[in-house]
Amino acid sequence: MQKKILEVRTPIVSAYPDLAHLFSILVDNKKCEKWIYNYFIQMEIYNTLYEETPRLDFYKPFLWESCPFIQQQIIEKVFLNRLDISVINFIEKSICDNEYILIDIDHFEVKDSCFYKNKHVIHKVLIYGYDKEQKKLYIGDYFENYKYGFKEMNYRDFLKAYVSCEQYIAKDIESSIRKYGIRIIKTEFDNDYIFDWKFLKNSFIAYIQGTNLNKYYKIANIANRDNWSNGIKTYNILKKYIEDLCKLEKSDYYPFRTFQVLYEHKKLMYSRVIFLTNEKYITKEECVYDFEKIKVEAEKIRNLFLIYYLKPKKEYLIKVRKNLEILQNNEGKAIKKLCENLNRYSKNIDMLK
Structure with missing residues (x-):
């Protein structure tokens, strides 16, 4: 298939990426709203300041695992190398199978990012489409003014950001101990959610x-x-x-x-x-x-x-x-x-x- 774009919507919550990415792909409003309104009531904040500031967030343990409308799996990037599969081909195949991709890239190489050529920031982006003829991907993340939105990114720039991510992690001890897997997500809206x-x-x-x-x-x-x-x-x-x-x-x-x-x-x-x-x-x-x-x-x-x-x-x-x-x-x-x-x-x- 030369081009395919999966459905996304503007998330109701977008201050932090985990909820922003998830709510972007929960496109069946009538079914998903029951689950969203049933949960995401409690808030939490660490009593000790993080980088001299408080970090308030929704209380959301095992967010992706608990969502009833998705199936997911996580693979390590090393498997693509072992199987000799390019990351672009992997993304295209996944999108063709109606699977969204969450993958880490370096915003230092993302032209629409406020960190472009300014600061190395490793961040997971949501990939929801591709166009082989135009050689571009459709991604969701934080761009101008660090606001969440949807942009196009050509294959070349994506590969530079992907490779830069790997190089930066290898140099940064604190970052390298984190787990940078690829999350493959498929939505399922067949079952009704029973409100609790x-x-x-x-x-x-x-x-x-x-x-x-x-x-x-x-x-x-x-x-x-x-x-x-x-x-x-x-x-x-x-x-x-x-x-x-x-x-x-x-x-x-x-x-x-x-x-x-x-x-x-x-x-x-x-x-x-x-x-x-x-x-x-x-x-x-x-x-x-x-x-x-x-x-x-x-x-x-x-x-x-x-x-x-x-x-x-x-x-x-x-x-x-x-x-x-x-x-x-x-x-x-x-x-x-x-x-x-x-x-x-x-x-x-x-x-x-």
Whole structure:
């Protein structure tokens, strides 16, 4: 086949690559939204700063393995060499078989990247199509202004980035100990997902309590999470970071993506509440407005921090700290109200059994 492009869509969450890549290929909205809204409620943040900044993220253990709509396998790049298969031929064959590819390349050689010829950054890109005649691939990743999107990349530039990735890993001790495999992904939308409202309610309760969900996932090997904060408690780490930042003359690191994740979490929560309303889990008038307001508040915080990054005046940090406090209080109240609605729903379900 001379050309083939698999379907992708703009992901609802894109601050970090794992969710951005996955949500890009979950194109069956009606089926996938049930799973997405059932999970991705809990948040986590490491209590110790990473590169002098906090790193807020969704709590998502075994993300790819737990998704009910994909089949995947991971192979090491060395197997392509052993079988004497070029990476381009491998990608073409995989796309022909309706398989997406996640593979590491060096953004130093990616013309559309903000790191082009500036910094070696090893990153997994999503490959979802190719054109033999034009000799180009279709990829998803972070490009201009480090925003997630979809671009075309010619075979020559891709091979340079692929080879540079291997050379850079070999030189960098810290990077070389990481596992750089090729992830092959196939989507399957034949089966319906059964919404687990009990897990949903437990997730909301865990969020309010600031506890992780390991016992629900039955995850033994990551049970020791003492140095992490979850749910509503993540705000305390963010507020402490802003307070410490106010004491500094300047910082070399600004965690804009942390505040983007904060906003995307509230945006997803708002969409989730609309979904729960449409599915008759809750009544619209009681919760939708609360979470719409929370989403707007989180967007305001993100924008204020961006303004501070562009114009580092402490008055913006003071506003961020104040608004984080307001957001924490409002979200706690809104989720408690939502849990009360779900409790009433669960009692109605029990009566029907």
